[in-house]
Amino acid sequence: MIRDDIKQSQIAAMKAGDKESRAAIGLMQAAIKNRDIEARTQGPVADDDALVVEVLQKMVKQRRESIAMYRQGGREELAAGEEAEVAVIERFLPQQMSENETRAAIEAIKAELGASGRKDMGRVMAELKSRHAANLDMSKASGLVKAALS
Structure with a gap:
C-alpha cells in the first residue's frame, strides 16, 4: 500500500x-x-x-x-x-500514462461508448476517470478528449 x-x-x-x-x-x-x-x-x-x-x-x-x-x-x-x-x-504516485497511451485509451473508450461529438465528452471523461484516474492527469486528458471528439 x-x-x-x-x-x-x-x-x-x-x-x-x-x-x-x-x-x-x-x-x-x-x-x-x-x-x-x-x-x-x-x-x-x-x-x-x-x-x-x-x-x-x-x-x-x-x-x-x-x-x-x-x-x-x-x-x-x-x-x-x-x-x-x-x-x-x-515518488509515491504510480507511473503516469504517456500521451500516446492516453490517446489510445481515449480512442478505445470512444469506440466502446459510441461517442461521436462534444456532447459525449462527459461520458468519455467519466469512463476515463473510472478506469485510469490513478495514473492519468485528468486536466491534460480533458484537452485530449476534447480534441478526439471534435
Whole structure:
C-alpha cells in the first residue's frame, strides 16, 4: 500500500537526516489524514490506494501552480523548494500514462461508448476517470478528449 511506503520513507528520511524529504512526507501524511477525516462521514472507502493517490495528485497540482506563480514573480528560490516537494511526492504516485497511451485509451473508450461529438465528452471523461484516474492527469486528458471528439 502507498500509505505504508510513505511511512517507511519517513522513517528512512529521519534516519538519514534528510530534512527536505521528511518535511514533504510530513505534509503528505497530514493531507492524507485530513482526507481520512473527511471520508469518515462518507462511509467506508473501497480502495485506500485510490484515496491516497487522489490526495497526492492534488498536492502535486497545487505545487505546480505555485511554481508557475513564483516564477512569474521572480522568486526562483521558492519555486525550487516547491519543485523539490513535487519530486518527493511523485515518488509515491504510480507511473503516469504517456500521451500516446492516453490517446489510445481515449480512442478505445470512444469506440466502446459510441461517442461521436462534444456532447459525449462527459461520458468519455467519466469512463476515463473510472478506469485510469490513478495514473492519468485528468486536466491534460480533458484537452485530449476534447480534441478526439471534435
